[in-house]
Amino acid sequence: MSDDLTTLRLRVNGETRAVVFPTHHTLLEVLREELALTGTKHGCELGECGACAVLVDGRPVLSCLALAAEMEGREIETVEGLQIGNELHPLQATFADLNAAQCGYCTPGILMTAKALLAENPRPSGDEIREALAGNLCRCTGYHKIVEAVDWAAARMRGEEGTPPAEVFYGSPVPDAPRV
Amino acid sequence: MLRLPAFRFLQPKTLGEAAAMLAGEPEARLVAGGTDLWPNLKRRHQKAQTVVSLMRLPELRGLHVNGGLRLGATALLADIETDTQVRARWPSLATAIASISSPPLRNMGTIGGNVCVDTRCTYYNQTEDWRRSIGYCLKAEGSTCWVATSSPTCLAHTASDSAPMLCALGAQARLVAPDGEREIPLEQLYQDDGIQYLAKRSDEILTDLLVPGEADAAHCRSAFWKLRRRGTIDFAVLSAAVALWTDPSGEVTRARIYLGAVGSQPVAATDAAQFLIGKPLTAETLAEAARLARKPAYPMDNTDFQAQWRGTMVVQYTEAALREAAGLPVERLAPRHLPVVAG
Amino acid sequence: MAEPIRKITPEEDPAPEREPRLIGKPFRRVDGRAKVTGATRFADDLSFPRMCWVRLVRSTVPHAVIRSIDLGEAEKVPGVLGFLTGKDFPIPFGILPVSQDEHALCPDKVRFVGDPVVAVAATTEDAAYEAAWKVKVDYEPLPTIGSVQEALDTPEPRIHDYGDEGNLHKVVSMTFGAVEEGFAAADEIFEDTIWYEGNTHLPMEQHSAVAVPEDDDRVTLWSSSQTPHYVHRALTKVLGLPASRIRVVACSNGGGFGGKSDPFNHEIVVAKMALKLGRPVKITLTREEVFLCHRGRHPVLMSVKTGIKRESDGRVSITAQRLQTALDGGAYGSYGVASTYYTGALQTVTYKMPAYEFQGVRAFTNKPPCGPKRGHGTPQPRFAFEVHLDKIAAKTGLNPADLRLGMLAEPDTVTANWLRVGTMGLGKCIEAVVAGSGFRERWGKLPPGRGLGLACGSYLCGAGLPIYWNHMPQSGVMIKLDRSGGVAVFCGQAEIGQGSDSVLAAIVAEILGVSLSDIRLCVADTDLTPVDLGSYSSRVTLMMGNAAVQAAERAREQIAQAVGQQLEIPSGRLVFADGRVFDATDPDTGLSFQDAVIATEARFGTLATTGSYIPPRSPGKYRGAGVGPSPAYSYSAAVIEVEVDPATGLWNPLHVWIAHDIGKSINPVLVMGQVEGGVYMGLGEVMMEESAFRRLPRHLSNALVHKFPSMLEYKSPSFADMPPVTTYLIEDPDPQGPFGAKEVGQGPLLPVMPAVANAIYDAVGVRIDQSPIHPHMVLKALQAKAKGDEARFGPKAFPEVDFGETLLVPTPAQGGDGKAINDFKDKLRSGMRSASGTMMSREEALRNKKVSVLTTELKGAR
16 A cells, blocks of 8 residues: 655635645545535545536536646635635525525535536526536436526626526416316 | 545656656556546556556647647547537537536546546446455456356447547557557557457557548548437447448448447447448438448447347447438437537 | 415414415525535534544345454554444344344344445544455355245245244235225226336435544434434444433435435444544445445335226226235335335325225345335335326226326325325316326327326325334424524424425524524434434424424414513514514504513513424224324326337436425425425436346356446436426415425325326337336337237236235225224234234244134124
8 A cells, every 4th residue: 555645735716725645535535634625525436426526727527536636736616615705606596595405415516517617608508507517416406496596697697687487486387277 | 435545646747758657667557537547446446556647748638630630648528529620520529529428527538548448347347345245257356257157258348439439430549658659540459358458558658549631521421329328427338430431422432330338349330331332321221231230239238228128229329320420310219318519 | 375374273373364474485495505605514524533434344245144254454454443343233223113123233144235244443534444345254155035036935044033924024914995895896907017126315425424422421423314313212222321321413414315214334333433432433435335225215016906987977986906015125124114014005095995905015135125215115006006097097098187087085084094185186286287288188199209198196294103102292393582582493303405494494483473594493413402203204394394383383472472561462463573573453563573582581581482293193093004194195296298219219208297285385496396306306216217236147156236336327317317397386285284384305206107107108009017117128018019919018927925814994984993803913914023023933823823804794894
């Protein structure tokens, strides 16, 4: 068993932190265990679920499959860096308001992936949202509230007013049908 | 949480340095994006004392379009699939690459890594504990191939989505070793053995893939169909990659058909391709060619879906890919694919 | 839009009726901010000084006696701190009092690949893994059982030394009313054999637990658990410590779906290890281990036989039904006895069924134990019933919607098996999805390859009885108020993502007229919170909600008394709203809520109120009547449109219309989330999810393993696989629910799977009598159809099972009293277990068997 350690400066959420860790530890493990940034989750450990997604130089990557030792000089963003001061990022606000985060475990990975999408495409279609998030599994929501929350956040980030239609919150109006 | 075992991690800065490291430590494993090796190490079905990263080698980077397309081995899958020139000139390659796993994984995985991706099998891609509970398998630490216990060779299947398409397009691979380099047709990089699936020396590094200009959309009709359970994440349980060249009269002058996930290497459907030569791209000729593609395919019970049904699907999917390439209406229902990359 | 609040008597209710401010409107869930900022602390996010790690060495053989354990090599791994083995855990545990069949670590025998044998503690998780790998366990293999049929064929050797017979864990037979007469009176008899494969919860969060020793002899366990109270009980039993010295805190669960409702080996192991080492101990399961813990959906083979009568008005009615179920239980009891009864319990609450017989058997097999998954025991028979009904509709020429609408169970009635149906919104649900989908115009008329299917379902709003027999509340809520104006609410319920914290806060805020931000919650902590049995059986909104209503109304009453006195107005005129307490006739006269509490604290001293909830007693009194009763039942209906490729058998869901009878939404956006999530999970089950196992060739290997315990190969639908969903919430407040609310966590899953099977029939004319529906099955059925064979893919036959004598229970219509007329436990196989949990052998039971079938007595009772 190799006892190699790596020492480096990690840039996380715009801050520089010096860390020492066993070289074989992943970015996920270093974020959670050395930096106590436990907002980043793990669901499968093998790159199959997206729960551990963080941004590296603005792109979503799976932190369970990235060696922290390769992260020198890269800009890492986690869910903890998403809010602006004490204000929620529009994605965070719409996810909270639409119940797009139920158990909340897949949420950090999805929020970060959605952030990268909106940085690249401020007006994504539903299909584009689904495509961008296709590496993130969720077992609670059935995905629709997530797509609606990203869509609404994108609108808010474009400076548009308004909320999603009533059926997103209340369900569709029950159709009138004479009892047979 | 499942973690990586400890290993020595080397990050050479030049190709020469990397080649020297490999020569000095033949057991060392190469890694690029890590999306194949790290899971394999976590589950301990691959082992490594030393891992040499290729990600800092400038020689292996980039995507270059001249007459043809040159892909550095560490070009990221996401960069290739979204490149406007690739999408315009080699759309089926963009489609194949866009079908690999999931978007965040494609931000990490490289084309070299995908071309060299380890063969897969549900008896093999399992944790150390799981494999201990079946007494291991031929591919790692055991002596029996559980897929077919009488088989003398490992039947793990090729899992690359880019490989069958690149083979169909006639791509070349460049390999560099301390004593020189060679360029081979990509299909010659593979051999029909689930364990030794790469016909490459351990001190050779795959540096580039070269897709010819004559395989672009102006010269060649191509298509890629992938069968998998979900519209994302999953490896192919079957893929059909076809490339057709026709003369001005519409008759086929050259055809290349490769199948993924139905053998330990990308399977060349040579009879099917041969049958098309000199024929027009009609529904009937394509259907007959697809029927001929069934024979060389060996879908085994080592991945998702019933193996026998996957065999039936070889014909259906080959026909669908051929029809798409020929511009005929697509009649088959694909699994829930996300929007396919538009040409 | 808003409904009037629950009717309560004027004495109970000092405030005039008014429109709810909060209830029924969408609001941000109270834990919403924490969940989007990464601040929510799941169990694996916790870390304590000197914390070390445990890894479990799990059995690599499916069934064996443990010969010896060699820790020699493992002990040498640097960082290793200690080991535990089965010797350290002589006392068994299990979720049900009748199935105390698990040990934290196996003492002498392993029963499936994954059964834990040794625990290793080390300073790092890396070292714990390495040491665990070096533990050598020597096994003496035993024959293995992989299915119900094998269990029936192989009574010896037994996986457990208890159970109804051989390797049959539980055998049940119950007859309600004159079933044979019902069949005799039928115009037509329909029979089907249907298979439902097992599957698993796959919560995104892997189970994790941290135990922290405190003082001399106390321990706190932080865990991802849906049922901290039951974990508390199991720890108390196994550790042999007084319950008062053990504290269990359920962290927010990263999804549960029933998969975190058992007390688990790893929870007990870390508690014991923490006490042994005197330092905090954490374990976080790998994804593979989550598959091995399982407790997921039982694979069930079913046989359903129904007699129908064509009424003169064109309707069809059911004269009698017999349902037989055979459950593959896996290696331990878990909730299995309840699961077995649940496969038979809820068939009667959707459609009128004057006579009903249920026979169920659960077998032990050498696979991970099955248990409760969303819908617990009911999705399998619901699938069978709704597919069966579709065939009845096809044969009788009725539209499937009309068939069902013509036979709906009536509200406020008692079913043949003595379940009390209260509000019943299924008719409205059917009408909504039928109208929304254009079912009447489009069903049977879509082009080839396109189809529509309809199905229904119903679920409990909490099990009527607790898991262990007691007379105490199923849910307790405590409210503490003080001069700060803040309201602290304490309850043992566990937030698993469903939004129970928000329901609790909203109910209290509504009644006290304060905002959600004035509420502070303390939940799921056995030291600090009143007992709530946990987040299972869709019980929380109704049971915790009613306890919260009571606690909040008591607080409101006290405050009203004090404020009324201070302002010299009758307390009955006071309104609690908008953070104020004021005169209904003169809104300007009043106090801020904080001043109102100050007045009350001054008047009465320190303020705290409590509320409790015990469900009403069920009219059923027969053995087994404890499974099925609920204060209320929710109803759901779905229409699903599919496309099917006849050349490949591939199919896709295109659109789901679902209606759910919610009673009253506490927070509609949370309800929407549960409906869409339930549809998602149901689609997953019918499209792709299955817990599949592999045997290797028997002459070469004894292996019996989970086929693919990973998130890659256990397929769960992704963003790319989910069709659009149109949701209708049917509101008809139920008097049993808080503000009229019923459940939504489980019901909406139920109609999804059969609606798909029925839609595939509409699309291509073949019956797939099993779930999941793989494309090769569709293709096979189409090929059979083309050859003129039966256009069907499914199981051939139900196994031969000796269900013994049946329990005879006259129905309400027969003038029964809810009791069986032949309940002598020694003559029924289902009674072979005594109440204390000790087992008698099959031979003993047969020796005691002396009474013949009592049909004459049954007729006499009519």
